[in-house]
Amino acid sequence: MVEWLEYAAAWLVLKSLGLLPRPLARTVGAWMVTLAYCFRPPLRRAALFNLRLAFPEWTDAERRRSIRRLVRHLGWMGGEFSQFPKYTRENIKQVVVLDGFENFAAARRRGKGVLFLTGHMGAWELAPFAHALYGHPLHFLVRPIDNARVDVLVNRYRCLSGNRPVDKNQSARAMLSILGTGGTVGILMDQNTTREEGVFVDFFGIPACTSTGLARIALHTDAAVVPGYICWDATLRKYRLRFGPAVQLVRTGDWEADVRENTARFTRVIENYARCYPDQWLWVHRRWHTRPPGEKPLYPF
Numbered sequence: 001m002v003e004w005l006e007y008a009a010a011w012l013v014l015k016s017l018g019l020l021p022r023p024l025a026r027t028v029g030a031w032m033v034t035l036a037y038c039f040r041p042p043l044r045r046a047a048l049f050n051l052r053l054a055f056p057e058w059t060d061a062e063r064r065r066s067i068r069r070l071v072r073h074l075g076w077m078g079g080e081f082s083q084f085p086k087y088t089r090e091n092i093k094q095v096v097v098l099d100g101f102e103n104f105a106a107a108r109r110r111g112k113g114v115l116f117l118t119g120h121m122g123a124w125e126l127a128p129f130a131h132a133l134y135g136h137p138l139h140f141l142v143r144p145i146d147n148a149r150v151d152v153l154v155n156r157y158r159c160l161s162g163n164r165p166v167d168k169n170q171s172a173r174a175m176l177s178i179l180g181t182g183g184t185v186g187i188l189m190d191q192n193t194t195r196e197e198g199v200f201v202d203f204f205g206i207p208a209c210t211s212t213g214l215a216r217i218a219l220h221t222d223a224a225v226v227p228g229y230i231c232w233d234a235t236l237r238k239y240r241l242r243f244g245p246a247v248q249l250v251r252t253g254d255w256e257a258d259v260r261e262n263t264a265r266f267t268r269v270i271e272n273y274a275r276c277y278p279d280q281w282l283w284v285h286r287r288w289h290t291r292p293p294g295e296k297p298l299y300p301f
Helices: 002-018 020-039 040-055 060-082 101-109 126-133 150-159 172-182 213-221 255-276
Strands: 096-099 115-116 141-144 163-168 184-188 200-203 206-211 224-233 238-243
Touching: 002 020, 002 060, 002 150, 020 060, 020 255, 040 060, 060 126, 101 224, 101 238, 115 126, 115 213, 126 224, 126 238, 141 172, 163 172, 172 184, 172 213, 200 255, 206 255, 213 255, 224 255
Parallel strands: 096 238, 115 184, 115 224, 141 163, 141 184
Antiparallel strands: 200 206, 224 238
């Protein structure tokens, strides 16, 4: 019964917002997420604690202001997500503009596939959707939502522009096949993971357990790793989908050392974005939850 209620609620929200004009959908989405955030004390504590770690020079007032903007951006993304059925190749330029696309194009020409390095930045659900509407559909790595019916609903929206999901738990063989044919795989790699799945690399100067999957697949296939993220441009009143130059992989012959160093390089890309756009990265996630052996928990809650 609970699963059906969750599905019904998700369906109703998406359909209701989808009926609204885009500006109103974004506004209502921001109200809804702000209200939900007010009733989630753990998220508020995590966001404030994370910003104290990342920006110790800020005042708490500055941190709270950044969090309020983040919550608004999350609500805007919800509004955008509801509008996916309305977006087409003809009108996507009214919502998203490309920046640095030549970096992605150069990586594609290498013919070994592209790994799209990104994270929970800006309206991250909009990035691959717009990328596909611009003529470049991709596969994206996802962890299935616990509610199977909601998972199907969400993926139906995500795939309207031609993208396809890859289950994170069954990804290795699928990714090798996609990259082997010159395809593109998008990977979010900015969240905490277990010691068994990751290595500790610095994120804002603090060791953070980070998945090594992207580094391992890149070293194995020689696919280009292209940083990409989407950010809100207040001057344009549009989103910018930005592509950076492919990250130069380190290859010393020591496999595990190379995995660690390249994971650190990819993490610095994420950190640089979060420093440039601190109100558009997902601070509510406990990024430093897993600690090195023998180290006490970092979060006091």
